[in-house]
Amino acid sequence: MKLSELKTGEQGVIIKVTGHGGFRKRIIEMGFIKGKTVEVLLNAPLQDPVKYRVMGYEVSLRHQEADRIEVVSMAEAARLKMAADDTLVPEVITENYLRSQALKERRHLSVALVGNPNCGKTSLFNYASGAHAHVGNYSGVTVDATMAEAHFYGYDFSLTDLPGTYSLTCYSPEELYVRQHLTEQMPDVVINVIDASNLERNLYLTTQLVDMNVRMVCALNMFDEFERRGDYVNLDTLSTLFGMPMVPTSFKTGMGVKELFKAVIKVYENTQGASRHIHINYGHEIEDGIREIQKFLKADEHIRQRYSTRYLAIKLLENDPNITQYVGQHMADEHRPEERKQLMAVRNHAAARVLEETASDSETAIMDAKYGFINGALTEAGYQTGTKENIYRTTHLIDRVLSNKYVGFPIFFFILYVMFQTTFSLGQYPMDWIEAGVEWLGEWIGSTMTDGPLRSMLIDGVIGGVGSVIVFLPQILILYFFISLMEDSGYMARAAFIMDRLMHKMGLHGKSFIPLVMGFGCNVPAVMATRTIESRRSRLITMLVLPFMSCSARLPIYMMITGMFFVAEYQSLVMLSLYAVGILMAAVVSNILSRFVLKGEDTPFVMELPPYRWPTAKAIGRHTWEKGKEYLKKMGGVILVASVLVWALGYFGTMGVAPSLAESFIGRMGQTIEPLFALQGFNWQLDVSLIAGVGAKEIVASTMGVLGGFENVTPLAAYAYLLFVLLYFPCIATIVAIKHETDSWRWAAIAAVYTTCVAWFVSAIVYQFGSLLAYAY
Ligand code: GDP
Ligand code: MG
Numbered sequence: 001m002k003l004s005e006l007k008t009g010e011q012g013v014i015i016k017v018t019g020h021g022g023f024r025k026r027i028i029e030m031g032f033i034k035g036k037t038v039e040v041l042l043n044a045p046l047q048d049p050v051k052y053r054v055m056g057y058e059v060s061l062r063h064q065e066a067d068r069i070e071v072v073s074m075a076e077a078a079r080l081k082m083a084a085d086d087t088l089v090p091e092v093i094t095e096n097y098l099r100s101q102a103l104k105e106r107r108h109l110s111v112a113l114v115g116n117p118n119c120g121k122t123s124l125f126n127y128a129s130g131a132h133a134h135v136g137n138y139s140g141v142t143v144d145a146t147m148a149e150a151h152f153y154g155y156d157f158s159l160t161d162l163p164g165t166y167s168l169t170c171y172s173p174e175e176l177y178v179r180q181h182l183t184e185q186m187p188d189v190v191i192n193v194i195d196a197s198n199l200e201r202n203l204y205l206t207t208q209l210v211d212m213n214v215r216m217v218c219a220l221n222m223f224d225e226f227e228r229r230g231d232y233v234n235l236d237t238l239s240t241l242f243g244m245p246m247v248p249t250s251f252k253t254g255m256g257v258k259e260l261f262k263a264v265i266k267v268y269e270n271t272q273g274a275s276r277h278i279h280i281n282y283g284h285e286i287e288d289g290i291r292e293i294q295k296f297l298k299a300d301e302h303i304r305q306r307y308s309t310r311y312l313a314i315k316l317l318e319n320d321p322n323i324t325q326y327v328g329q330h331m332a333d334e335h336r337p338e339e340r341k342q343l344m345a346v347r348n349h350a351a352a353r354v355l356e357e358t359a360s361d362s363e364t365a366i367m368d369a370k371y372g373f374i375n376g377a378l379t380e381a382g383y384q385t386g387t388k389e390n391i392y393r394t395t396h397l398i399d400r401v402l403s404n405k406y407v408g409f410p411i412f413f414f415i416l417y418v419m420f421q422t423t424f425s426l427g428q429y430p431m432d433w434i435e436a437g438v439e440w441l442g443e444w445i446g447s448t449m450t451d452g453p454l455r456s457m458l459i460d461g462v463i464g465g466v467g468s469v470i471v472f473l474p475q476i477l478i479l480y481f482f483i484s485l486m487e488d489s490g491y492m493a494r495a496a497f498i499m500d501r502l503m504h505k506m507g508l509h510g511k512s513f514i515p516l517v518m519g520f521g522c523n524v525p526a527v528m529a530t531r532t533i534e535s536r537r538s539r540l541i542t543m544l545v546l547p548f549m550s551c552s553a554r555l556p557i558y559m560m561i562t563g564m565f566f567v568a569e570y571q572s573l574v575m576l577s578l579y580a581v582g583i584l585m586a587a588v589v590s591n592i593l594s595r596f597v598l599k600g601e602d603t604p605f606v607m608e609l610p611p612y613r614w615p616t617a618k619a620i621g622r623h624t625w626e627k628g629k630e631y632l633k634k635m636g637g638v639i640l641v642a643s644v645l646v647w648a649l650g651y652f653g654t655m656g657v658a659p660s661l662a663e664s665f666i667g668r669m670g671q672t673i674e675p676l677f678a679l680q681g682f683n684w685q686l687d688v689s690l691i692a693g694v695g696a697k698e699i700v701a702s703t704m705g706v707l708g709g710f711e712n713v714t715p716l717a718a719y720a721y722l723l724f725v726l727l728y729f730p731c732i733a734t735i736v737a738i739k740h741e742t743d744s745w746r747w748a749a750i751a752a753v754y755t756t757c758v759a760w761f762v763s764a765i766v767y768q769f770g771s772l773l774a775y776a777y
Helices: 021-029 074-084 095-106 121-129 173-185 196-212 223-228 235-242 257-268 284-298 301-306 309-317 321-333 337-358 362-380 393-402 408-448 453-470 473-489 491-505 510-519 523-532 536-548 552-565 568-597 617-651 665-680 684-692 698-707 715-727 732-742 745-776
Strands: 011-017 037-042 050-054 057-061 069-073 108-115 146-152 155-161 189-195 216-221 246-248
Touching: 011 021, 011 095, 021 301, 037 095, 069 074, 069 095, 074 095, 095 108, 108 121, 108 173, 108 196, 108 257, 121 146, 121 155, 121 189, 121 216, 121 257, 146 257, 155 257, 173 196, 189 196, 189 257, 196 216, 196 223, 196 309, 196 362, 216 223, 216 235, 216 257, 235 246, 235 362, 246 257, 284 301, 284 309, 284 337, 284 362, 301 309, 301 321, 309 321, 309 337, 309 362, 321 337, 337 362, 337 617, 362 491, 393 408, 393 491, 408 453, 408 473, 408 491, 408 568, 453 552, 453 617, 453 698, 473 491, 473 510, 473 552, 473 617, 491 510, 510 523, 510 536, 523 536, 523 732, 536 568, 536 715, 536 732, 536 745, 552 568, 552 698, 552 715, 568 715, 568 745, 617 665, 617 684, 617 698, 665 684, 665 715, 665 745, 684 698, 684 715, 715 745, 732 745
Parallel strands: 108 155, 108 189, 189 216, 216 246
Antiparallel strands: 011 037, 011 069, 037 050, 050 057, 146 155
8 A cells, every 4th residue: 555545653664665766766765665664653634744753763755755655554464464364474463574564565566568669568578477468560559558467586577568659759649658657657667678670769769768767677679680680789888878787588489588577676676786877968058958947847846756857857848748738737736827937938948049059959959869879879889780771871971980990089180180270370360460459559558648557557457468368369269169160060979989998098988088178178168068977986087187188278378488488480399298298197197086096986878979960150159159258258357357456566566656576566476486486497477477377377478468577587497387387276267167066165175286286396397307408418
């Protein structure tokens, strides 16, 4: 019986908790575990919540929640005892007896068979139960559900043979029927029967079941056909990636049926490692939409109990009429029309954004992402098929080249080379124009204004500072253009795929690769992009080494310093070496972190390989411009303020206007901290610029622009300085982002401190060794 049916003062022993994964987890975490005794403290009719005592604690549950918990009560046990007429039964019903009855009851579970038409569901049903439902090889034979009992390993299974469906949308009565059965009857375990000779297409339904968060086992049926054709797939890998057992079967001969039910029992009993709930990653546009919608749904107890909110959010985004109607009706019933309006507005907004950025409606975009997931999982599991046509023919053809073991890498590095080359060479022209404009503005102010603090502030502070940084806007836009292009076309996912093995050597995962490449643009969105990495450990390591990826804010400093201290032919070499050192440091540090600090196993997950597509001009334009806007905002905000501040500290001293920079506030400050960087060969102007750069790295360049005075700096010291700038404290925004994503200041602080230490040591070592070498020759 249901726990909700127990009256005040009655006792029961828990048999099982039904419902979707999220619900079950929550209830079990509250202490409602199989075999435990529950006592009803107060169950007033028509009154929520109900009070229980379980495991010595008092817990309140809503009626609805208690409806999902099955128990054996004293009365029931007594009835069973009479019926059993068992001599072993004690006179008085003890708790122990109750518990043994619950255990017996627990061995009875409901199992639903879900799969495409003609995949072999009815054959399994008949084989397992000995029933003789009609087996035919045309679709539509099973119109509604048939039930039968089966017995394996001491467990009783109530099998339900459901109509075959290709999907769980609600376009056909069959689809709706299956979906309703799963949410209303809530079978304990679902057996997803798959035609192994048509894996790609059959797994589509599997991904939908994954969204519903039901416990399931996959039967890779027709395995005889699969083998006969010489197809191959690594089943262990596939099982791990999908987070559920995949059992090869042939219901024609009965092969694998026992193993299948063994797997069902393991999943039901929650045996260690039998299954885990995975999320299919739908890409950032859709994931953002899901998150927004989920916020609404999670606030609703009724909805939360019945459905996985993620599943509902996906369905709402897909514009599923049935679910939309359900949610709308529910909110109307509860008299919350405002909330309903808001929810629909959020849904429409998210859908519109998906449409704009992917050029397809959300339903198609979600479908594409599902096939991307399947494609990624199958590729990783080494799926090879002899004859079948693939769904994404063009994609597979392109992938044969781009994801190839041998040519994939050179192509990738060539693309990176083109990206940086274009950024620098093409960016040079608009940069020259902006530079000329800035220069002209400075001269114009210089000739029209009379000498004084205001003129000095404008020319040396604002123009010297902001002007020296704003000239790099074109480069930054071009860099972002390329990154957006790689992301939106689907190439970035391939790059991640081929880098996977290399990333594993660094203690990272292939998925870490995308944030790392994004880090070349800006570390802040890159830190946020680590969300797609499901393993917390990999994610943490990725965030910690991300600051070593040389972001575009560092570009102005590099260009300024290489321009000042190196002859033209060495400039690009110096710059390239910085990027290389950054990558090398990231590799070394992540290796150390994964080996000695954040040890542990990683949960494997799928790298989605979505079909290639032409990115829309709108999406690329938007993604590029959003970053450009951020850059400009930074110019007008923090960099402007910092420039004026640095100017003021350099203009004034303790005695009013300082007679020289060295005697100004900033000069004194610089001279005070100079010993800190003695080993690096920096002068005090460089030191001060480093401190100023804590706010944002561009400020290092703008401060240098304001201060000047680098005549005596040697190229070696300049190079050591570049290394320091590359490696030290990324910027406040990145540290805050790390805090936000890890939810702890500890990791943010660690990131801030350790990068600065690394920078200090590396630059000191390079300068000291360099000096030694220079002296020796
Ligand atoms: P349902 O539509 O999913 O219920 O599929 P059925 O159980 O009706 O099976 C469809 C057809 O596939 C029948 O002709 C079965 O004999 C055949 N079939 C089922 N399982 C297997 C299998 O493992 N191997 C082969 N070769 N054929 C199978
Ligand atoms: Mg059938």
